[in-house]
Amino acid sequence: xxxxxxxxxxxxxxxxxxxxxxxxxxxxxxxxxxxxxxxxxxxxxxxxxxxxxxxxxxxxxxxxxxxxxxxxxxxxxxxxxxxxxxxxxxxxxxxxxxxxxxxxxxxxxxxxxxxxxxxxxxxxxxxxxxxxxxxxxxxxxxxxxxxxxxxxxxxxxxxxxxxxxxxxxxxxxxxxxxxxxxxxxxxxxxxxxxxxxxxxxxxxxxxxxxxxxxxxxxxxxxxxxxxxxxxxxxxxxxxxxxxxxxxxxxxxxxxxxxxxxxxxxxxxxxxxxxxxxxxxxxxxxxxxxxxxxxxxxxxxxxxxxxxxxxxxxxxxxxxxxxxxxxxxxxxxxxxxxxxxxxxxxxxxxxxxxxxxxxxxxxxxxxxxxxxxxxxxxxxxxxxxxxxxxxxxxxxxxxxxxxxxxxxxxxxxxxxxxxxxxxxxxxxxxxxxxxxxxxxxxxxxxxxxxxxxxxxxxxxxxxxxxxxxxxxxxxxxxxxxxxxxxxxxxxxxxxxxxxxxxxxxxxxxxxxxxxxxxxxxxxxxxxxxxxxxxxxxxxxxxxxxxxxxxxxxxxxxxxxxxxxxxxxxxxxxxxxxxxxxxxxxxxxxxxxxxxxxxxxxxxxxxxxxxxxxxxxxxxxxxxxxxxxxxxxxxxxxxxxxxxxxx
Numbered sequence: 298x299x300x301x302x303x304x305x306x307x308x309x310x311x312x313x314x315x316x317x318x319x320x321x322x323x324x325x326x327x328x329x330x331x332x333x334x335x336x337x338x339x340x341x342x343x344x345x346x347x348x349x350x351x352x353x354x355x356x357x358x359x360x361x362x363x364x365x366x367x368x369x370x371x372x373x374x375x376x377x378x379x380x381x382x383x384x385x386x387x388x389x390x391x392x393x394x395x396x397x398x399x400x401x402x403x404x405x406x407x408x409x410x411x412x413x414x415x416x417x418x419x420x421x422x423x424x425x426x427x428x429x430x431x432x433x434x435x436x437x438x439x440x441x442x443x444x445x446x447x448x449x450x451x452x453x454x455x456x457x458x459x460x461x462x463x464x465x466x467x468x469x470x471x472x473x474x475x476x477x478x479x480x481x482x483x484x485x486x487x488x489x490x491x492x493x494x495x496x497x498x499x500x501x502x503x504x505x506x507x508x509x510x511x512x513x514x515x516x517x518x519x520x521x522x523x524x525x526x527x528x529x530x531x532x533x534x535x536x537x538x539x540x541x542x543x544x545x546x547x548x549x550x551x552x553x554x555x556x557x558x559x560x561x562x563x564x565x566x567x568x569x570x571x572x573x574x575x576x577x578x579x580x581x582x583x584x585x586x587x588x589x590x591x592x593x594x595x596x597x598x599x600x601x602x603x604x605x606x607x608x609x610x611x612x613x614x615x616x617x618x619x620x621x622x623x624x625x626x627x628x629x630x631x632x633x634x635x636x637x638x639x640x641x642x643x644x645x646x647x648x649x650x651x652x653x654x655x656x657x658x659x660x661x662x663x664x665x666x667x668x669x670x671x672x673x674x675x676x677x678x679x680x681x682x683x684x685x686x687x688x689x690x691x692x693x694x695x696x697x698x699x700x701x702x703x704x705x706x707x708x709x710x711x712x713x714x715x716x717x718x719x720x721x722x723x724x725x726x727x728x729x730x731x732x733x734x735x736x737x738x739x740x741x742x743x744x745x746x747x748x749x750x751x752x753x754x755x756x757x758x759x760x761x762x763x764x765x766x767x768x769x770x771x772x773x774x775x776x777x778x779x780x781x782x783x784x785x786x787x788x789x790x791x792x793x794x795x796x797x798x799x800x801x802x803x804x805x806x807x808x809x810x811x812x813x814x815x816x817x818x819x820x821x822x823x824x825x826x827x828x829x830x831x832x833x834x835x836x837x838x839x840x841x842x843x844x845x846x847x848x849x850x851x852x853x854x855x856x857x858x859x860x861x862x863x864x865x866x867x868x869x870x871x872x873x874x875x876x877x878x879x880x881x882x883x884x885x886x887x888x889x890x891x892x893x894x895x896x897x898x899x900x901x902x903x904x905x906x907x908x909x910x911x912x913x914x915x916x917x918x919x920x921x922x923x924x925x926x927x928x929x930x931x932x933x934x935x936x937x938x939x940x941x942x
Contacts, residue, residue, distance in 0.1 A: 312928040315342035318783030319775075320740040325847035329740075331913075333786050335842040337760075338778045343867075344844065344924040347776075347787055349837035350810070351821035359811045361401030361412075362802035366421050368809060369410050370816075373398050376419060376426065381804070381825070390424035402708075404615040406622055411640055413624070416609045418640065429641045430609040431520035435531065435579060435602030438514040442536055442544075443574040445510040449552050449559040451574070452491060452504065454588050457484050461492050464499045471496035474504075476572060476587065485586050487564050487571040506572075508551070509541045509562035513605065516556045521607060523553040524636075526645040526653075531603035533582040535595045539570040547644055577603065610643055614667035614708055618674045619688070621654075625676050627663035632656050632676055632683065632695070650689040658683055660697055666708035670718040671731050677703035677711075679723055682734075701727055701734050707752035712761055712803065714779050719761045721752045726763060726777070737777065740784055745773075755801030757808035757819055764789065764799040764810075774799075788841070839871070843917040849929065850911040858909055861930035864902040864916070868893040872920025876902060880909035893920070 317329035318338060325331050337347045360371040367380040367389065374397065378390040395417075402413045410419045416429045443451045457476035462469055469475075473494040478484045492501040521527060532544040542565025552559035564571055572587040579602040584593045610633050612624030622640045624633050634654035636642040645653045658676075666677040674685040679702050687693040703711065707721040718729040725738035725746050738746060751766040761777040774787045789799070789812060800811040808819040818824055821836050850859060864876060872893040877885045888904040906912055916924065 309931045310928065311931065312926055314926045316344040316924065318740075318778070318785050320784075320847065321742045322740055325740075327847055327849045329847050330844045331847055332843065332845040334844070335787055335840055336844055337776065337785050337787075338781055338783045340923055341778075341781055341783070346840055346842045346921050346923070347785075348820060349840050349921070350817040350819055351824065351827075351832065351837070352835045353809075353816045353818055355814060356811055356816045357814070358398070359800050359816075360399060361403055362800050362809060362811065363403035363405065363410050364802050364804045364809075365405040365410050366408070368802060368804075369403070369419060369421075371396060371401050371403075371412070378419070378421065378424065392419075392424070392426055395426050402613070402615050404617050404622055406617050406620070406640055407638075409640070411615065411622060413612050413615060428520065431525070431527075431605075431607040431641075433513060433516050433519040433521065433605040435513070435577075435604065437579065440514075440577040440603055441510075441512040441574065442532075442540060442577065443510050444506040444540060444562075444571060445508050445559060446504055446506055447508055449508065449510050449554065449557070451510055452493075452506075452587065454491070454572075457489070457588065461501050464494065464496075464501070468499075469494040469496065475501065483569045485570050485572040485591070487568040489572060491572065507561065507563065508559050509544065510557060510559050511544075512557040513603070514556055516558065516605065517553070519605075521550065521553070521558075521605070522641075523550055524639065524642070524645075525550045525607050526636075526642050528606045528608055528644070529603065531601060533577060533595060533597075535582055535584070536575050536577065537565065539564060539568045539584070540575065541565075547646070549645065549647060607641060608644055609641070613664055614676070616667040616669045616674060618669040618672070623667065623669075623674050623676075623685075625664040625667060630658055630660075632658060632685070634690075634693075648691075650691070652690045654690040654693055656693070656695055658695060658697065663705075665705050666703035666711050666720065668711040668713065668718055668720075670713050670729065671716055673731075675718070675729075677708075677720075679703070679705060682729075698733070701736070704749065704752070706750050709801070710752040710754035710763060710765075712754040712756045714756045714759060714761055717779065719754065719763075719777070719779075721746070721749060721754070721763060721765065723747060726775075728779075737782070738784075741775065753799045753801050755803045755808050755810070757803065762801060762808060762810075762819075764801065766799075772799075839919040840921065841917075841919050842922070843915065844924075845915045846913050846927075848911040848913060850909070858932055859906060859912055859929050860932040862888070862904045862906060862914070863926075863928040863930075864900075864904070864914075865925045865928070866891075866900045866902070867923040867925060868898050868900055869921040870894050870896055870898070872918060872922055874900065874902075874916070874918040874922060876904065877915040877917070878904070878906050879913045879915070880907050881911055885915060 313328045319333045320329040335347050358373045363369045370377045374394050376392040376395045380389050396415045404411050408421050418427050445451045454474040454476045461475045461477050475492045478489045491504040493504050495502050526549050529548050541562030548560050550558045573584050576583045582595045615624045620638045622635045636645045636653045637651040643653050660681040662678045668675050676683040682698045684696045701722040703720050704723045710721040712719050725736045727734035728737045748768045749765045750768050753764045755762040759780045763775045766772045772789045774789045776785045802809040806823045810817045826832050870893050875890045876888045878888050879885050889902050891900050
């Protein structure tokens with residue numbers, strides 16, 4: 298008689314020791330998490346809770362932050378600047394009613410932080426705030442205009458004639474001026490020649506008047522300086538006709554002495570009244586010959602007087618590269634660059650390497666952001682990247698690429714980490730390394746990212762922080778480990794009543810976050826006063842964390858079930874830990890919990906779940922923990938695994 302065959306159970310074990318990050322896709326693995334909050338990969342392969350943040354203080358209405366040797370914060374109309382090594386309690390500089398109460402775009406250049414849309418410059422050394430633009434108007438003053446030599450010197454003559462005196466027979470004092478005329482009927486003509494006596498050499502030396510000297514009372518006090526390009530209007534037409542044809546319009550200040558400036562200028566045509574000087578008021582223009590003997594008065598002048606302006610374009614997004622500030626304007630569809638080393642001048646076109654630069658692009662839509670990466674200047678639209686090549690204005694070229702650019706409202710998401718640029722596009726988070734952008738958010742919810750209305754980004758070590766606010770007001774703070782290609786999520790701490798959205802400010806060692814009502818430091822121990830009692834008291838307590846695994850049990854083709862789960866955790870006091878299980882997509886059931894009261898504790902939590910085909914684990918609690926491993930014991934099962942028989 299043959300005995301019945303006994304079924305042999307095949308038990309086995311597996312262990313998870315390397316944990317991935319957040320994976321919201323259908324393909325979430327056993328060591329990844331469909332939901333996660335306040336974990337990080339800083340202790341990879343272990344899964345560690347994020348470091349607690351430090352609250353630096355309440356902060357209302359933050360319009361922007363920027364770091365340059367210190368942190369500049371704009372709150373409402375007030376600017377506050379703190380050096381990196383200064384106490385956080387006392388501002389190094391505080392300027393009230395300094396700017397408008399609007400969102401700011403800021404960029405650093407040298408020791409200056411440039412602020413738009415105000416078009417102002419904050420000097421981090423002196424704490425001085427200045428306007429980049431400048432304006433001057435004549436009002437009731439008198440403007441003097443005269444031809445001069447290259448050094449800005451003007452001249453008067455003792456005599457004039459067809460022929461200059463013979464110095465051998467008629468010696469003249471050294472420096473004597475004489476005007477040699479071609480036509481005695483037009484002695485002050487541009488065709489006449491100005492001569493100066495050199496008594497030592499006994500000869501007449503020609504003096505070339507190739508420039509114009511103009512004195513505008515109060516010009517220096519208005520903020521103008523040597524090298525500026527200013528837009529002048531109101532110069533009487535007679536002055537332009539007889540003295541220089543380019544005085545109205547863009548004028549370059551080649552030299553400046555007090556309120557007197559020197560510029561290149563020559564008559565638009567042969568002038569019969571070149572050798573002389575002009576005095577201009579709001580009522581008349583008077584010309585006096587170079588010898589003082591003739592006067593002509595013209596009453597038909599611009600009653601508004603002469604005006605001068607150093608213009609700065611309206612810019613939406615800014616970046617700095619090669620000692621130039623670059624910006625863009627969607628209304629004009631123009632990309633601008635300031636004069637090299639001089640952010641106050643944007644319309645200087647003298648044909649030299651330090652000139653300003655402007656170019657119109659042909660792509661559709663408005664600009665959405667700007668950044669510098671790998672030495673290239675980049676301007677973004679939602680579906681285009683404009684990349685600028687070259688080292689000087691004569692060589693600049695704009696290469697436009699149709700690809701996934703920065704999403705509207707996500708200009709603040711741009712951040713460079715290890716020569717790679719990260720940003721939010723309309724189709725997800727992108728990484729650009731010089732070629733074409735690559736989508737790195739495939740593990741995140743794509744539909745949600747496509748409906749983000751505001752985004753801000755920051756960098757800390759090799760981690761990219763992305764705050765995003767959806768169309769319905771929901772917020773998320775996502776963190777991407779650029780070295781391990783892992784996503785995590787942190788809580789936003791956002792005031793539900795705040796409509797402002799987050800601001801971030803990255804330094805080499807720190808990331809500052811503003812959540813709508815308070816300013817936080819991501820790494821408290823990196824602050825200069827980290828070991829003070831007040832600083833320690835401001836550090837977060839009992840960070841709330843949670844993580845839900847993907848389905849466990851799908852990797853084996855055999856009919857098996859998990860008969861035992863062992864969770865190994867390192868915890869710091871005070872911490873609490875709760876472990877839950879969901880079998881075959883059912884309700885969550887608590888398997889166990891632990892509370893850590895000692896300074897550091899290793900916790901082993903073994904559990905026996907119910908019979909199942911697949912299961913998911915949820916780890917939640919408060920404090921600081923590191924999940925070191927999750928071990929599973931598998932037991933064989935008979936029958937249909939899907940049916941659970």
